[in-house]
Amino acid sequence: MEGMLPILPHEPSRTHDVTNQPPPLAPYDASEDTALLEGLRREGAGWAEEDVRRLGRVAGSTEAQEWADLANRHEPELRTHDRYGNRVDEVDFHPSWHHLMRVAVAEGLAGAPWADESPGAHVARTAGGLVWGHTDAGHGCPTSMTYAAIPALRKEPELAKVYEPLLTGREYDPVLRVPTDKRGLLAGMGMTEKQGGSDVRTNTTSATPTAESGVYTLRGHKWFTSAPMCDVFLVLAQAPGGLSCFLLPRVLPDGNRNPFRIQRLKDKLGNRSNASSEPEFDGTLAWLVGPEGQGVKTIIEMVNCTRLDCVMMSATLMRKTLVEAGHHVRHRTAFGARLLDQPLMRNVLADLALESEAATTLTLRLAGAADRAVRGDSGEAAFRRIATAVGKYWVTKRGPAFTAEALECLGGNGYVEDSGMPRHYREAPLLSIWEGSGNVNALDVLRALRRESGAAEALFGELALAEGADARLDAAVARLKERLVQASETAARRLVELMALTLQASLLVRHAPPAVADAFCATRLDGDWGHSFGTLPDGADLDAILTRALPERG
Structure with missing residues (x-):
């Protein structure tokens, strides 16, 4: 009709081209750990x-x-x-x-x-x-x-x-x-x-x-x-x-x-x-x-089992969010390079990888103790009693800070519900509350030390298995023994934190590659660390840590 504008051929809108975004993570292998x-x-x-x-x-x-x-x-x-x-x-x-x-x-x-x-x-x-x-x-x-x-x-x-x-x-x-x-x-x-x-x-x-x-x-x-x-x-x-x-x-x-x-x-x-x-x-x-x-005495075995699962789920959330963060930075570029190849991002990921491996290794050690305790091993039962409370306190406390840092690796994308990271972040605090909050578990460790026959001996027996392998670990165990002499309720959290770190370090020194154990001991035990993730010292072997934690996917 007269006066109407002509119909132009359709041209695709270039403003909606999607570039520099990672592909979906799934499908992937959650056991690739x-x-x-x-x-x-x-x-x-x-x-x-x-x-x-x-x-x-x-x-x-x-x-x-x-x-x-x-x-x-x-x-x-x-x-x-x-x-x-x-x-x-x-x-x-x-x-x-x-x-x-x-x-x-x-x-x-x-x-x-x-x-x-x-x-x-x-x-x-x-x-x-x-x-x-x-x-x-x-x-x-x-x-x-x-x-x-x-x-x-x-x-x-x-x-x-x-x-x-x-x-x-x-x-x-x-x-x-x-x-x-x-x-x-x-x-x-x-x-x-x-x-x-x-x-x-x-x-x-x-x-x-x-x-x-x-x-x-x-x-x-x-x-x-x-x-x-x-x-x-x-x-x-x-x-x-x-x-x-x-x-x-x-x-x-x-x-x-x-x-x-x-x-x-x-x-x-x-x-x-x-x-x-x-x-x-x-x-x-x-x-x-x-x-x-005797209701508390009867149900306490149930609590010991669910506390182990709190540690397990915190370790799982750490690993899940680490995998998500690693996937993102592997496919995202900024300032002319992949995020994964940028030194500071590599430091953050390697630091998260250390925390995740320490949590996973401790979780499985606790599960092994539980399994052997069920089968009549009294020494493992004593270790399980104190170490599960220690692990429940520390690993679940690390979860919220860990998931927040992993979320930040995705930037604004991580703050959006579609990424799934907000769900993990909201989940993380529950594990330190369920089955006794931090104070309850810290005081339970003191109770075990004072009332449970063989609990302290079992813990130090485990630590002794790594004696002489790392001077920083030996020094931390010595500090722990000194603090035990005058353990008080006011200082219970500091005591349990040191227990957890020495226990994790001893497991990594014995079972993890030198790059992992050395970086963990240098930061968590020797003080060569900042107040957030991503502050590993210059000497840390970031490549070895990341290759172990986040192998290339085909």
């Missing part, structure tokens, strides 16, 4: 390497990474009532959560090691967690608690006989029904209450004996009970004989729902895929586990 595989073999589970490698490829697959993203974007939802007004107290999850859970349970990351007599079974599980954790941390909560429930449940053999075969199975069965009618079970834990937190002896939930021996009715309100969709829970309540441990099923043997009224789900900083709840008990039936008045 030299320190992890070496530790797996060293701690007696080399027989599981093929399975760990297979799981690592699944964890790094595009599909599994998408499951993790979706499970966190579509958070669990609480349904307190059905359409007719009946109380149901169920939590609905996105299908991706169930995919993650199904793999985790099938791969033996829940209770399976307790049914496996193979030496190293618990190490194999921990290594599996170190690679499968590259997906999502939230679903590791119910698998961890299921794993940890077994040793506590064994305090009551008759209950263990009924529930243990289902808790140690490898079938994920999320439908809520009579536990003994299911193909597999998950266990949760309810310890803390709003008036006490870690001070569980102030719990007010009451447990009243019924006419049936060993069966009680509970009444009270728990403050943090994660994974409320689990089938059974180990909870603490005040019985006539004092604070006691109980097994509480969601569905009773007759098929009726046990009163487990979920008041709300917690709106948390991170760990969004996992439901954490406040359940109310009112005439809720539960079975006594262990003697009355």
